[in-house]
Every structure is written in C-alpha cells, then in structure tokens.
Amino acid sequence: MKNKKRVIIPIGPYHPLLEEPEFFSLYCDGETVVDVEWEAGYNHRAIEKLSESKHWDQVTFLVERICGICSTSHPFAYCNAVEDILGITVPERAKYIRSIIGEMERIHSHLLWVGLAGHFLGYNTVFMWAWKYRETILDMFEMITGNRNHYAMFRIGGVRRDIEDGDIPSLRKVLGEMEGKLEMLTRAVLDDPVLAVRLKGVGVLTRRDIKDFGAVGPVARASGVDFDVRKDDPYAAYPLVKWKVITTGNGDVFDKAVVRLLETFESVSIIRQCLDAIEGKKGEIENQVREVPAGQGIGRHEAPRGECFHYVRSDGANSPVRHKIRAPSYVNIPTFKASCTGQTISDVAIILAGVDPCYCCTERVAVYDAGNKKKLYGFPELVEMSRKKTERIIKGEMK
Amino acid sequence: MDIKKRAFKRSLWVYHLSGGSCNNCDIEILDCLTPRFDIERFGMVLVGSPRHADVLLCTGIVNKKCVERMREVYDQTAKPCVVVAIGACACSGGIFREGYQMAGPLEKIMPVDVYIPGCPPKPEAMIAGIVKLLEKIK
Numbered sequence: 001m002k003n004k005k006r007v008i009i010p011i012g013p014y015h016p017l018l019e020e021p022e023f024f025s026l027y028c029d030g031e032t033v034v035d036v037e038w039e040a041g042y043n044h045r046a047i048e049k050l051s052e053s054k055h056w057d058q059v060t061f062l063v064e065r066i067c068g069i070c071s072t073s074h075p076f077a078y079c080n081a082v083e084d085i086l087g088i089t090v091p092e093r094a095k096y097i098r099s100i101i102g103e104m105e106r107i108h109s110h111l112l113w114v115g116l117a118g119h120f121l122g123y124n125t126v127f128m129w130a131w132k133y134r135e136t137i138l139d140m141f142e143m144i145t146g147n148r149n150h151y152a153m154f155r156i157g158g159v160r161r162d163i164e165d166g167d168i169p170s171l172r173k174v175l176g177e178m179e180g181k182l183e184m185l186t187r188a189v190l191d192d193p194v195l196a197v198r199l200k201g202v203g204v205l206t207r208r209d210i211k212d213f214g215a216v217g218p219v220a221r222a223s224g225v226d227f228d229v230r231k232d233d234p235y236a237a238y239p240l241v242k243w244k245v246i247t248t249g250n251g252d253v254f255d256k257a258v259v260r261l262l263e264t265f266e267s268v269s270i271i272r273q274c275l276d277a278i279e280g281k282k283g284e285i286e287n288q289v290r291e292v293p294a295g296q297g298i299g300r301h302e303a304p305r306g307e308c309f310h311y312v313r314s315d316g317a318n319s320p321v322r323h324k325i326r327a328p329s330y331v332n333i334p335t336f337k338a339s340c341t342g343q344t345i346s347d348v349a350i351i352l353a354g355v356d357p358c359y360c361c362t363e364r365v366a367v368y369d370a371g372n373k374k375k376l377y378g379f380p381e382l383v384e385m386s387r388k389k390t391e392r393i394i395k396g397e398m399k
Numbered sequence: 400m401d402i403k404k405r406a407f408k409r410s411l412w413v414y415h416l417s418g419g420s421c422n423n424c425d426i427e428i429l430d431c432l433t434p435r436f437d438i439e440r441f442g443m444v445l446v447g448s449p450r451h452a453d454v455l456l457c458t459g460i461v462n463k464k465c466v467e468r469m470r471e472v473y474d475q476t477a478k479p480c481v482v483v484a485i486g487a488c489a490c491s492g493g494i495f496r497e498g499y500q501m502a503g504p505l506e507k508i509m510p511v512d513v514y515i516p517g518c519p520p521k522p523e524a525m526i527a528g529i530v531k532l533l534e535k536i537k
C-alpha cells in the first residue's frame with residue numbers, strides 16, 4: 001500500500017483522449033518491463049447511477065457523454081438495448097443513417113489515433129496532417145447533425161434528424177477526397193522503413209492472449225481474431241451493405257495500425273453504399289415509442305475501439321432500473337500485462353498507444369525499478385525516449 | 400507586478416487539466432493546436448508542466464478522486480495564473496451535476512476567470528474566449 005501511494009505523477013495525471021481514465025505503473029528491471037499495474041477511477045462520473053434517474057430519452061444524451069471520441073457508439077448500443085426490450089426494429093432509412101454516422105465516427109476516430117501514434121513516435125507532421133484531414137469529417141458532422149461532436153442523432157426507435165438530399169453531394173465529395181488522403185497515409189505508414197523497424201514485432205499479442213484477456217476490436221483483429229459485432233451479430237444497415245472484416249496475423253503495433261487504416265477504407269465504402277440507398281428516396285426515420293415495458297435487453301455496437309455493450313432493465317416506469325455499460329477499452333487495457341512485459345521502456349509509450357484509448361493512459365505511466373520500486377520516469381520522459389529511439393534508427397545507428 | 404503583467408500578455412503558455420471530463424472538450428483543445436485553428440499564432444503553446452503555465456485550461460466536473468490533484472496543480476502554477484473553465488461540465492457540472500462523484504464545479508476548487516460554455520465548445524469559441532481574456536489583461 002505504501003508503494004502504491006507513491007504512484008503520483010506530478011505532470012498530467014489527466015490528459016485528453018481517454019475513455020476510461022487509468023493510472024498505470026510499470027515495474028522495471030533495468031531497461032525491461034517486468035510488470036504493469038493499473039488503477040482506474042479518475043474520470044468516474046457516476047453515469048450508470050445517473051441513468052437510473054433520467055427519462056429513457058434523456059439517457060441517450062447522457063451515454064453520449066461517456067466518451068467524446070466515440071460519442072455515437074454508446075447511444076447506438078443503448079438504443080439497440082432498449083429496442084431489444086421493446087422488440088421493435090427501426091425503419092430502413094433510419095438504419096442507413098445510423099450506419100452512416102457510425103462509420104463516419106470510425107474514420108475520424110482512427111485518424112485521430114494515427115495522428116497521436118505519430119506524435120508519440122516523434123513524427124509530429126503525421127499528427128498535424130491526420131488531424132487536419134479529420135477536420136473535414138467533423139465539418140460533415142456539423143452539416144448533417146448540427147454539432148461537431150456529440151451529435152445527438154440517435155433516439156429510441158430511430159434517428160432524430162434526416163440526411164437531406166441536398167447534403168449528399170458534399171458528403172460524397174468529402175469521401176472522395178478522404179479516400180485519396182487515406183491512401184497517402186496508408187502508403188506512408190506501410191512503406192516507411194523506420195516505422196517498420198520501430199513497430200514490427202513490438203508489443204505482440206498472440207491469439208491466445210486475445211482470448212485470455214477477452215480483447216476486442218482492432219486489437220483483437222490485428223492478432224487474427226476476426227471478431228466484429230457488425231458481422232457476428234448484425235444490426236442497423238450492416239447486413240444490407242457489402243464490406244469485409246479486416247484482420248491481420250502478427251498482433252504487433254504495426255499490424256494494429258494497418259488494421260485501423262484499412263478499416264477506414266471499408267468505412268468509406270459502407271457510407272457510400274448507404275448513401276446510394278437513401279438518396280432520392282423519402283421514408284420514415286423513426287418509430288414512435290410511447291412507453292417501455294418491463295423487461296431487460298442488451299445492445300451491442302462495434303465502436304471504433306471494439307465491442308461496446310449495454311444492458312438495460314426496465315420495470316415499466318419512466319427510467320431504467322439498471323443500466324450496465326461495458327466499453328471496449330475496459331477489456332483492452334489489461335492486455336498491457338501481456339504486451340508490455342519483456343519490452344524495453346522506450347517502446348512502452350507506443351505499445352500503450354497501440355491499443356488506442358490509451359495515449360491518455362500512457363500519460364499516467366510511471367516507471368519503477370523492480371528492486372526498490374522508486375519512480376524513475378514519468379510520461380514525458382517516456383515519450384522523449386521513444387522519440388530518441390526513432391531518431392537513432394533514422395540515423396542508422398540501430399537496426 | 401508591472402513587469403509581470405507586461406510579460407504576461409505577450410505569449411500565454413497554457414496547461415491543460417482535465418478532471419473527469421468526457422474528453423471531448425480535451426480533444427477540442429488539442430484541435431485548437433492543429434493546422435485548422437492553430438492558436439500558436441497568438442503565441443500560445445501547450446506546456447507539459449503546470450509550473451510553466453500562465454493559463455490553466457480546465458475541463459470536466461472535477462470528481463472526488465481528482466479534486467486533490469487539481470488543487471495541487473493549481474498550487475504549483477506561478478501566479479498570476481488565469482483559470483479558464485471549458486465546457487458545460489467545468490462551468491456548472493452539466494449533465495453530471497447530480498452524480499455522486501461530483502465535487503465541482505470548478506469554481507469550488509479554484510478561482511475561475513473565464514467561462515466558456517458549450518458541450519463541447521467549438522474551437523472558435525475557445526479562441527474567442529481567450530482573445531477576450533487577452534484584452535481583459537491589457
């Protein structure tokens with residue numbers, strides 16, 4: 001307990017981009033990491049409890065505010081859960097619109113990841129470019145939904161707003177431009193010799209690890225586990241369009257980057273097909289829901305980071321009696337125990353970043369000497385070390 | 400005080416402090432640094448330590464676990480230091496107001512100079528807020 005008390009990082013225990021706030025401590029033997037410890041709770045906002053005091057419709061806004069990056073995933077899963085209790089399906093047009101929003105979010109979230117991964121490796125140009133591309137997606141969100149983030153598009157039984165025919169051409173234009181940019185980024189990542197040295201074989205998670213930790217999303221798919229809720233438990237418009245699940249086999253950070261980048265192309269294609277399906281047509285966008293009967297339901301959605309799961313129980317009154325949420329990072333974060341152990345300290349920043357929610361988490365890393373457990377490095381030092389390693393590789397000092 | 404003031408209004412260094420937010424406000428702060436908005440043209444840089452900071456950008460409801468840490472960070476900053484509350488959460492508690500983890504809003508923890516409401520406020524709103532702040536300092 002006494003040692004735990006010393007896990008205090010003077011700089012930035014709080015940082016952007018986290019879904020669940022975490023506090024990590026690495027135990028090290030010289031340069032090598034021997035153990036990782038995790039502590040959560042800095043961002044706890046009592047959402048499950050608050051949800052029990054809000055009206056069914058208000059909860060969509062509440063769960064939207066669980067996370068700022070995937071602010072559609074939680075309403076998506078929540079609406080699926082409540083619709084499960086009601087036993088209704090949403091109108092076809094609403095399904096397409098839901099999928100469009102979900103996939104646009106995936107693109108912006110993955111771009112955000114690419115940028116931050118670049119930042120941690122000392123490639124700040126990548127950070128700036130990726131975030132610049134991301135802005136155009138946010139503009140589209142603003143056009144369709146009225147807000148850059150927290151779109152409030154979902155409601156139980158459908159969606160809140162229609163996508164007008166007038167908006168579709170500019171959406172298509174942005175998608176076209178986005179494809180070119182994504183291709184450029186993907187080629188840059190795949191061809192870069194430095195990145196290959198830096199990321200290949202680093203932070204490897206085997207299929208076994210994935211199963212043991214129950215990891216989901218791109219983290220699992222990079223290790224060859226083709227688990228994707230959109231395919232395995234189809235919902236919204238995903239069974240109506242053609243797309244494929246991207247998997248790779250190595251499970252290292254490089255593969256995680258590849259999976260994410262290739263997924264964005266799938267997203268672009270899904271959005272295109274959805275737009276084709278709704279263009280020029282009219283249709284209902286919601287089923288009116290008067291009341292929620294007693295019962296329980298589950299809802300899942302493949303968020304950019306993996307499966308997002310909501311369980312809701314109703315007693316027929318105005319608000320849920322129990323609402324349980326499991327976000328993807330919650331199962332992905334413990335994989336650090338497998339992926340960081342045995343790696344050098346300078347690789348830790350990027351391994352943690354490889355899981356995606358966790359640039360933020362890395363902010364809380366403190367490095368301990370295994371012997372006396374004294375704090376050696378904080379996160380800024382780790383990032384610095386990571387950058388220096390890249391520099392050394394560029395200069396050809398390391399292979 | 401005069402020389403401090405003169406130096407203060409030139410180039411503000413900001414430190415970003417998040418106490419139980421949904422991280423959207425935080426991303427919008429980072430967005431301000433990227434090419435589209437680029438607050439560096441006003442001389443603002445994000446720094447890694449509160450000891451270097453002139454401005455604290457605070458987001459989130461301040462939950463019970465991080466309230467002590469936030470106080471600590473505020474104590475570490477060199478005074479004068481301007482505190483900006485960003486987002487509905489920091490200004491009033493927003494949607495999380497009635498939660499059991501709420502220890503804020505921010506003004507209970509430290510003196511706040513600027514409030515930028517919105518959920519999340521757009522980067523333009525943040526820049527507008529900070530520019531107003533610069534005028535106020537002058």
Ligand code: SF4
Pocket residue numbers: 065068420421422423424425458459485486487488489493517518519520
């Ligand atoms: S104000 Fe809104 S966007 Fe900002 S942290 Fe709070 S809930 Fe998130």
